[in-house]
Amino acid sequence: MLKESSLFQLFRKHKGYLNVTDLVLPLWCEVQHEYYLLRRIKKKTPKMERGIKLHQILEYETSPPSERRVLDRTSKEEPWALRLLRQLEGIMLLQKNGITREFPIWGYYKESSIFGIIDEISLNNPSKSNFNSDIRNYFNFKMYDLSFVDNKTRFSSRKPGASQILSSKVQLMYYVHLFLNYFPSLGEKQQSIFRDISPTYSNRLHSQSHWWNMFLSQLSLDGTKDLGPKFLEQSILSIPDIPEDVFAGHNSLNGLYALVFASAKKLHLRLTDDNLTIAYRNDKTGEVVYKDKFSFSNKLLEASYTKAYQFWHNLREPEGVxxxxxxxxxxxxxxxxxxxxxxxxxxxxxxx
Ligand code: SF4
Incomplete structure (x- = not known):
């Protein structure tokens, strides 16, 4: 018999969104995931801790540890402003080095608001000579091919099983979907490449501010609120490549989002086929032991989302293996x- 309150109402409504992992973990076994949720069990095994450590080592390879932190604990906007700064830093790193890791991303898949952190984004054809570090200069005519990687820790030399491969692929596809909807201008000249991208993509192409405002309102965030002098100082100190006057004119969620958007647009990014990769890494050495390259498949993502949506909203009983x-x-x-x-x-x- 179906329960009265859905798992979403019980465990995620207060946050207002689902994490990408919330949509992917039940793919292993929905019944098991429901047990974890209802008993409030948060698993942190030694293997998981080793995986987290490996991710941190990989992150620090591309960007040094950051001192950024929430300065006003009563502010609902600051945690999101920090995520926007991390995005801005990520775009600058892509610009400088052709790679960034642990890039936060959020938005919608159909009716669900979702948040996630992309393990790795890189450019397949970086060329430093074409970049200009001044964010106010948007003229750059070369296109850069994007590549998305999800790093998974392997504790044996065996190839991962089909079920594990499927959930890893779906997870990365969610990230790509969110990234492309976050920066719809990436597809303006490349629409043929996006034939298989989510059907909501083209609708969102010209309604950038619509989804952003919807997201802010859903989380009761004020996009226009000034983040204050201390936060401004933190922004200036943590990303010195961006001129102080630019930060001063964008010291709000709307302002920082506009900066992120403009810096990504300046890069002229695009996604071509076969640019999604799952890299399985040895838990001790961090070396890649197995790689799986694939293209975005909206059919697979949509089927997986439908299952996850039904699970979180109690539209049917959870399914075991x-x-x-x-x-x-x-x-x-x-x-x-x-x-x-x-x-x-x-x-x-x-x-x-
Ligand atoms: S179906 Fe198997 S994996 Fe799922 S909860 Fe039951 S025992 Fe665990």
Missing amino acids: PAEEVYKCRSCEFQKECWWLKKKQYYPLSSP
Whole structure:
């Protein structure tokens, strides 16, 4: 029987959005994910900690640790302003070095507001000579091919299983969808390449401010509110490449968003086929042991989103693993009590 309150109402409504991982983790087993949520279990295994450490090492390879922090804990706007500064820094790093890591991104997929952090964005054909560090100069005629990478930690030399590969691909596709909707001008001259991008993409192409205002209003954020002199000082100190007067004229969420948008537009970025990669890295050395390159598939993303949306909004009962994936149950901590296993009469322990 379906519960009265949805998982979204119980656990995510107060935030106003879902994380990309919220949409991807139930792909492993919805019943298991519901157990975690209802029992408020936040897993942090030693393996997960090693994965987090590896991500941090990779991040620091491309950008030094930042001193930026929330200065006014009562401000709802500041955490988002910090994310905008991180985006701005990311675009500058792309401009300078052709690569950035841990790039925050947010927006919509259909009716859901979503937030995520992209592991790695790089340019396939960077050329420093064409860049101009002055953000006020928007003239740059070369196009730069974007590449998106999600880094996964591998604890063995074996190739990841199909289920794991699928969720990694879907996760990266969410990021790409959010990035392209965040910067719709990237597609203005490249619409043929975006044939397979989300159907909402072209609708959003000319309604940039619409989604932004919708997002602010949904999270009760004031885009016009001045972030104050201390935050301005922090912005100037943390990204010295941007002139002080430019920051001073953009010291609000709307202002910082306009700066991010303008700096990305200046880069003339585009996405071509086969530029999405999952890089599986050795947990100790960080070396890439296996790479999976693929193109964006809206069909796959849409099917996966529909399932996740139904799960989070209680439109049906959660689904456990199918018979061919019963191997997942052997390491599951809910195996003894799992209602799905009982209903399906699977016997994971006696299986080979
Ligand atoms: S025992 Fe299997 S079906 Fe049940 S929650 Fe765990 S993984 Fe899912």
